[in-house]
Amino acid sequence: MxxxxxxxxxxxxxxxxxxxxxxxxxxxxxxxxxxxxxxxxxxxxxxxxxxxxxxxxxxxxxxxxxxxxxxxxxxxxxxxxxxxxxxxxxxxxxxxxxxxxxxxxxxxxxxxxxxxxxxxxxxxxxxxxxxxxxxxxxSKKMKKRKNILQTILSLVTVMVVIVVFQTVLFVIQIQNNAQFYQNYNSKESSIRPITSTKEVIERSPKRMLYPQFDLDNVNRNWTDTVSLIRSSIETNRRYLTIGLVTAKRPQNTVYLYNTLKSLITNANREDFKEIYIVILLSDLDQEWRTSMTSEIVKRYPQEVKNGTIKIIGSFDWMYPSLTNLTHHRKWHSKSKATWKAKQNIDFVLLWLYVYKTKLSEFYLHLEDDVITVGGYIKAMKNFINDQKGEWTCLEFSELGMIAKLYHTHDLEALAKMVALFYQEQPADNTYLHFNPQMLQFRRIIRKPTLFQHIGMTSSQWGHVQALKDRFFVANDQKKVLKGDNPPAKVFTSLRSQSKHSPENAYNTSFGYFWSKSKARKNDNFRIIFNKPQSIKRIVVNSGLDVFPEDKIYSALLEISSKSINKNDCTDYKIIGQFVNGKVDVQNVPHLLNTTDIHCIQIRFQKSQNFWVIIHEISIFLKR
The missing domain is CATH 3.40.50 (Rossmann fold)
Known part of the structure; x- marks a missing residue:
């Protein structure tokens, strides 16, 4: 139907x-x-x-x-x-x-x-x-898609706002810097005049108002006043001046002597004739300053006598007010803001001294807790000569204000810019803005770098500064004994630094092991061979010349012929004990009555207060 x-x-x-x-x-x-x-x-x-x-x-x-x-x-x-x-x-x-x-x-x-x-x-x-x-x-799918789109749109908006904000800040800073250089680099200085009280100032110097300053107006012979030691030998213009600022550190820690040793021993006699080392003792403690000066003269009398090492000091009247600083980074404590501001002025005083005395063609800024490598002066010369275009700053370390090389004639401009922002930011930020003002728009860093930071205890009280230059290649990383070292696995109970792994101690070409924790009792360092070995001699060296305290103080060297698994052995036998960070055991077969050794172990007997460096482990096989 x-x-x-x-x-x-x-x-x-x-x-x-x-x-x-x-x-x-x-x-x-x-x-x-x-x-x-x-x-x-x-x-x-x-x-x-x-x-x-x-x-x-x-x-x-x-x-x-x-x-x-x-x-x-x-x-x-x-x-x-x-x-x-x-x-x-x-x-x-x-x-x-x-x-x-x-x-x-x-x-x-x-x-x-x-x-x-x-x-x-x-x-x-x-x-x-x-x-x-x-x-x-x-409806649910559309709502979900709408939420995703809104989130993406919000993120894009935030990113655009940040970019615009940074661009505005950069433009403002460029304008301020340009105005600064117009005011302070002109022949007719626009500095606030203080010559009306010149006679009074010469008798009793007053505190300076930075950045409107001119030390010549305060004390026309200020470069002589700051010299703590005077050489009888006439100063001649040299190729390079190395400048260091040193201040009192907690627990009487001093890195300066290791730095001077590294600078002097790693330069040959001819190269050393072309450099000055200027040390600014920036702490106002007169007793500390006298002690440091005496120790430097005692350690390096010839270098001080011939004027290669120059020691200068800063004085209270050279500093602006370091209290109630307001223009600093909000997350910095008052103590850190004061420390950074004073450090900025320390650098400024050192740079102005080198600029006024015209000691050399180039200036290299260092910190007082660094080491270098052999032939560093020649390496810097070669790098300078390799530059084909104009440059303002060459860097021989990637860290902070370490190993920054400038033409001496640019130091006054650099000093004034750092002084201008002495409250706002540290010099290792300011120089990155100074270089573009001098038309160098990229960093020029030599790799591998030539200087390494070694300090741990900062001059800022209560602060630890464990920075390391990742591009630094030290001479002391090279192996000396270069044993046979058969294939093996390496283990340790110590926490290790990623760039200084346990395997570095065992390889025969380069590197060393460096823990980032203090050794405790019964901590160990083990070598497990892929197959049993007939060993004649075992040598272990710990510590380095530049880190003499980071060595093994109390530990035993043990071996075993009984493996539990691929990662450990049992029934270890003691064959040696560390003395002054080293152990050298020969005639190993006579000590164990076996030629099949599976494992070698370093076992710490006591806890120690320092990290551990194992520079070289050399295994010599019986032929």
Whole structure:
């Protein structure tokens, strides 16, 4: 039995359907065209007209189909012969009371039509639920995407604001620096005049107001006043001046002597004739200053006598106010801000001294806790000569203000810029802004570098400064004995520095092991051979000349021929004991009565207060 068109229209209208899909096959094409025309003229709803084969799974297809621009409620009506629709429409029975009050305009109203109407009602309810579920899923996905887009947009906005802010700060600083150089590098200085009280100042120097200063106006002979030792030999202009500032450190720690030793012993006699070393004793403690001066003269009398080493001191009247500093980094404590500000002025005084005395063509700024390598002067000369273009600063260390080389004639400008920002930032930040002002827009660093920072105890009380230059290659990293050292695994209970791993102590070419923790009782350092070895001699050297305290103080050397697993042995036998950081055991087979040795162990007997450097482990095999 066919479904009357008028009945279908009544059903659709009663249920408030907003969209009708007419699906037909070849057998029902004529009826479908008629229905499409009727619905299009009479109905107040959208009509979707499509042809496809009606199959047993048609209902699943319809339930999962959505149309572009579909309204809130999408209902599918299948046009086909009634007897064929029963083959694929899922029949469900509901009480007839569910249709009370519904009038269907059809003469063919009967149980068959009620069943059809029931199917349409169920279909509407089911499809409405599916549509709501789909809408909720789409809404959730859209909301999630919206949140992601908002987050990305927020991050981009923040990044843009940061870039703009940094650009503005950079432009402002460039303008300030340009104005500074216009004011202070002109022939007619715009410095605030203080000559009106010149006579009084010469008798009793007053505190300077930085950066508006000129030490010549305060004391016309100030370069002589600051000299703590005067040489009888006339000063001649040399190739290079090395400048160091040293101050009192906690626990009477002094690194300066190791630095001087490294500078002097690593320069040959001819090269040393071309340099000056100027040491500024910046602590105002007169007793400490006298003691340091006497010790330097005692250690290096010839260098002091011929004027190669010059010792100068700073005085209270040379410093601006170092109290109640306001223009410093907010995260710095008052003590650190004061320490940094004073250090800046220390550098300024040293640079102005070298500039005024015209000691050399070039100036190298160092700190008092560094070491260098053999032939460093020649290496610097070669690097200077290799520069093809103009330059302002060459760097022989990547750290801070260590090993920065300038033309001596640029030191006054550098000093004034550091003095200008003496409260705001340390010199090792300011010089990075100074160089671009002098038209050098990139750092020029020699690699490998020539100087290494060795200090741990900072002159800032209560502060530890364990910085290391990653590009430094020291002479003392080279092996001396170079034993046979068969393939093995190396383990230790000590925490090690990443650049100084345990394997560095065992290899025969380069490097050393350096712990970053103090050795405790029963800490160990083990070598596990890949296969048993016949060993004649074992030598272990700890410590370095530049770090003489970082050695093994009390430990035993043990060997074992009984392996537990690939990483350890048992039944260790003592064959030697460390003396002054070293152990050298020969005739090993006679001590153990075996030639098959699996493991070697260094076992600490006592805790010690210093880190541990193992420079070289040499294993000599029996042939």
């Amino acid at each position: 066919d479904i009357p068109v008028v009945t279908l229209i009544s059903v659709v209208t009663h249920l408030n359907w907003t969209s009708v899909c007419i699906i037909f096959d070849h057998e029902t094409e004529q009826e479908a065209v008629q229905l499409h025309e009727s619905l299009s003229k009479i109905g107040t709803f959208d009509v979707i007209f499509r042809m496809e084969e009606v199959t047993s799974s048609q209902i699943d297809l319809l339930e999962n189909t959505s149309f572009k621009g579909a309204p809130d409620i999408i209902t599918f009506v299948v046009l086909c012969r009634w007897e064929s629709s029963q083959q694929f429409l899922k029949q469900e029975t509901l009480p007839l009371s569910a249709f009370n009050g519904i009038k269907i305009e059809s003469k063919d109203t009967n149980n068959t039509m009620n069943s059809y109407y029931l199917d349409m009602q169920k279909k509407k309810i089911k499809m409405h639920a599916l549509d709501l579920n789909l809408t909720q899923k789409i």
